[in-house]
Amino acid sequence: MTCLYKGQLSSYLQGTLGDDQSVFMVDHIERCSYCQRQLSHYLGEIENPDNWEIVGPSTQRLVQQVINRVAPYPIHVMQRSKTNIQQKPNRWITRSITIMKKTAIAVAGIAAITYFGTLTSPTFATYVSSLVSSKPQQQQQVGSLFQKYADSEYLYRGVKQGYIQKVDLQAKDKGIIVDVKEIMTDTKDIRIILGITDTQGKQIENMFKFFPTNQDLARQVYEIKITDHEGNVYQGYDMEGYNDLHWLGDNGSLVMLNEPLTTYFTDTSEIPDKLNVQLTIKQIDKEKGNWTVNIPVDISKAKKETTIIPINKQYQSPRGTVYDLKQVMVTPGQTEIVLETTRSAGDTEELAFEIVDDKDAVLAAWSELILDQEDEDAQIPTMHNILHEQFLQTGNKKGIYFITFKNLPTDKDLTFKLSKTYTYEPVKAEMKINIEELKNKPMTSVQNGNSLTFSNFTVQELIDGSRGKELYASLDLDVTLAPNVMDLRGWAATDEQSNGYRLISFSGNRTRDENGTIKMSGKLHFKLARPPKELNIVYKSQVKERKNVDWKIAIPLKQ
Incomplete structure (x- = not known):
């Protein structure tokens, strides 16, 4: 494949490419530094990104390269340890380019803001006094x-x-x-x-x-x-x-x-x-x-014009994770939350919190849990009003999040509310799919209370100039998750000869019905050496949600 031109990037960002073509394009972008710059530059040309939807499967290598551009952040509230300052790379993989078709633009904007800077915008409203002039x-x-x-x-x-x-x-x-x-x-x-x-x-x-x-x-x-x-x-x-x-x-x-x-x-x-x-x-x-x-x-x-409000309030979850709200810092145009986490041995718990006003209206929200598609209207974890986020590992099982919100009111008192926590539970789930039989009717399998329906396995041959011909495949997947389950993780696939396939991503939509049940509808994407006769699909863990967490902290912003 030759390098991408602007029309291809436009089609990619607007979601007019097919899933397999999007997969193929991302696979090229993650290996081509020129096209990475082209993509970043083209995003910078978008005058009104609120009208865009971003499409495409996740690519760990490209995302990590972009993530590395996020600035290391000093720890205001504790002693710095230079040897321990590092990024938390696995946390960010699906939060940048992994914005699928029909994803809310709020989430797409957050992802772009977080990992490409703010495209055409500096990360926050800042100011400088006159240096060489006394002009008004x-x-x-x-x-x-x-x-x-x-x-x-x-x-x-x-x-x-x-x-x-x-x-x-x-x-x-x-x-x-x-x-x-x-x-x-x-x-x-x-x-x-x-x-x-x-x-x-x-x-x-x-x-x-x-x-x-x-x-x-x-x-x-x-x-x-x-x-x-x-x-x-x-x-x-x-x-x-x-x-x-x-x-x-x-x-x-x-x-x-x-x-x-x-x-x-x-x-x-x-x-x-x-x-x-x-x-x-x-x-x-x-x-x-x-x-x-x-x-x-x-x-x-x-x-x-910079105000620091010490908080230093802690909450310990039933699994032993300690969340410590250290401080709030206010500068023109932005409000930053500093949150320290200390996890117990083997714990993988993650949190979601909201910033609400005196009428309990949600002004901002943030979640550790990363989903390939988030739906604010469906009450699925979402990022709302986020300008920037940063993580520093400060010790074994300990780290600090610096989460910056844009344009929160500073003339009224707000409340930090821990709304939900999420845990990763290892499970055993294996589904054997006969490709020939799948052509005639979908296959449904119930695993750990989750109902998964597979259909429409397709293979497409694409040509990459650097690698020659390669096969890409997709498999339609509709899932009704068990109660309190948010997501399925650790997807893998092999064929009838136990040859492993590169499972590129799941892309699709999520909805939550009136009973709180989450449904996933989309595609699994593969990269193949040859078309299989049989597919063995597994997932290795599921994410459980715990609601109604009772931890609220007042943020006294009003002067």
């Missing part, structure tokens, strides 16, 4: 690139209040000019918008070709340093090679880079009032050079 704030925001290319509700407060700094600083080397146009910052991060002009004085387009998303390669192209007013360099705690960039403007003519201050300072009070941001571009296309711009930042006003 409203004059500073006129014609802002952040406003033009990154206009979203996440930036609404920052843009409205004029917290955007025009910089217009340049660095020239070998006839090429790097033009840093604007920055914005708060106590969490600094974002920079820049453009590049070639030796002919022409603005360079499609700059995603020159700024790799791979962490190791990115640091060969550009570097951001944070220094004090005397030039002393602050050492960050970024152990994952953080690389967050987005292409903006017509034809990708602008780049937005992000450097999280939270990887340098463990607490807002440690951030000095004045900083210097040193941006160095080391290579543009194949041309190596030195393009360095120093940007002074006065962050004193941003520090005053």
Whole structure:
């Protein structure tokens, strides 16, 4: 298969490709760094993502590459252990590209926001006080690139209040000019918008070709340093090679880079009032050079606008997992929950919580449980009003979640409510399917109280330029889950000769009926060496839901 073009990406995102074609496309994307950049860039061109649905089976490798771009987050409320700071990769696999057809756009938006940054938007509304000018704030925001290319509700407060700094600083080397146009910052991060002009004085387009998303390669192209007013360099705690960039403007003519201050300072009070941001571009296309711009930042006003509310309330589940709500941090446009979990030996319990107002209306929600398709209307675990989430493993069976919500009201008291918990139960379930008999009638099997109906096994031969001809298959699956069961996990398949198949994914819909029973309807996707005569399908665990968890914590935001 040759690399993808824009029309294919558009069809993929709009769900007009068949399931097998989507599987094939994702399989190509996960191995092709160019198409990964194309996909990320194309997502960045979508002016109104609320009108889109994203389709496609999950790919662990691609998702993990995107996940690694999420910034490591310092622990505000406990001693940092550098050797223990790491991502929790398995937790994120199905939360990014695994957005299936008819998935609520709220969930699709969350996935895209979480793993591709915010596409055309900085991750939150932030601000910076005037650095080199005493012009009124409203004059500073006129014609802002952040406003033009990154206009979203996440930036609404920052843009409205004029917290955007025009910089217009340049660095020239070998006839090429790097033009840093604007920055914005708060106590969490600094974002920079820049453009590049070639030796002919022409603005360079499609700059995603020159700024790799791979962490190791990115640091060969550009570097951001944070220094004090005397030039002393602050050492960050970024152990994952953080690389967050987005292409903006017509034809990708602008780049937005992000450097999280939270990887340098463990607490807002440690951030000095004045900083210097040193941006160095080391290579543009194949041309190596030195393009360095120093940007002074006065962050004193941003520090005053940051409020930390200590909570330190704990809940212990019947299985022994301890949840500790550490603190709430409020900055312009965002509210962050810091939640520590300490699990008992062998425990795989996960939680879901909501943020509600005084009338018990749900303003935000978050769940550890990841489903391939979530339906808010059906009361299936959902992510609502989420801007960003981060996990740090801080010890054996212990970790901290940093969950950032967008535009929660700060003029009223809210309540953190632990609504449900989920446990993974190992089970034995094996179903033997005769492919020839399946052509005449569906096959139904009841396993552990779950009723599974299989039908319509299809095989399609597709051509991948790098691998030649390959077979992809799908099997229709309709499931009625047993009471309190949320999901089936650990799918695997073999043929009549015990040859294992790569079971790529389950894609489909979930609904919850009036009795609370969840039904799944969709397809299992396989990658085959040869068409089977018989399929042996297994799943190894099921997810159980425990409702009516009684743990509520007041969040006193009202001043």
